Amino acid sequence: MVAQNLLQIKSELPAHVQLVVVSKTKSNVQILEAYATGHRDFGENYVQELVDKAALLPKDIRWHFIGHLQSNKVKYIAPFVHLIHGVDSFKLLKEINKQAAKLNKIIPCLLQIHIAEEETKFGFNETELMSMLNCEEFKALENIRIIGLMGMATFSNVEEKIVNEFKIVQILFQNLQLNSEMKDFNTLSIGMSSDYKIAIRYSSTLVRIGSAIFGSR
Numbered sequence: 001m002v003a004q005n006l007l008q009i010k011s012e013l014p015a016h017v018q019l020v021v022v023s024k025t026k027s028n029v030q031i032l033e034a035y036a037t038g039h040r041d042f043g044e045n046y047v048q049e050l051v052d053k054a055a056l057l058p059k060d061i062r063w064h065f066i067g068h069l070q071s072n073k074v075k076y077i078a079p080f081v082h083l084i085h086g087v088d089s090f091k092l093l094k095e096i097n098k099q100a101a102k103l104n105k106i107i108p109c110l111l112q113i114h115i116a117e118e119e120t121k122f123g124f125n126e127t128e129l130m131s132m133l134n135c136e137e138f139k140a141l142e143n144i145r146i147i148g149l150m151g152m153a154t155f156s157n158v159e160e161k162i163v164n165e166f167k168i169v170q171i172l173f174q175n176l177q178l179n180s181e182m183k184d185f186n187t188l189s190i191g192m193s194s195d196y197k198i199a200i201r202y203s204s205t206l207v208r209i210g211s212a213i214f215g216s217r
């Protein structure tokens, strides 16, 4: 079923939309089932779980960290993480830069924008985002590369609500693409199992899908 669901969803995605298979709580056996289809991008949202899985699973998997990342845990994933989606504070970004510098590498990151109603979801608001992007200390960070934005809509059945939230991050994304000095700013990570089809209408370039592939948790 896993392979079948994955291939079905992939075949329906527009060519410019990347798929990250969200494998949190799933076993290595289930992940390997997805891997066997040729898929290589997987997303996890707990550091320990990610570190354990990465140690055992094939080395050509591109691991996306999609959860809320605590600064003191950056060091555990910095050596191998492919993209950090949920950067939600300047403090965290500075720590990622520091750990990447130690490894003499550049870590690609997405800035998470708070669009949902739920206070439990993380992210910058527009004012915080702009003030960080405009400060000299941010511009001096040499070991991170901001390649786009990430957002999570409110968990809701009301499509209009989800649409309004995706529009906020879409407009911000498009403005930054035109007006900021960030190079390679081309990734908009919005859309999960329940709302990825809507997200694609609002410029998503990367969807993060778990339960529609593995079955509900």
Ligand SMILES: *Cc1c(COP(=O)(O)O)cnc(C)c1O
Residues within 6 Å of the ligand: 022, 024, 045, 066, 067, 152, 192, 193, 194, 208, 209, 210, 211, 212
């Ligand atoms: C769990 C999770 C997903 C995937 O959710 P599904 O509803 O299972 O597709 C996507 N993004 C984040 C940040 C998640 O934590």
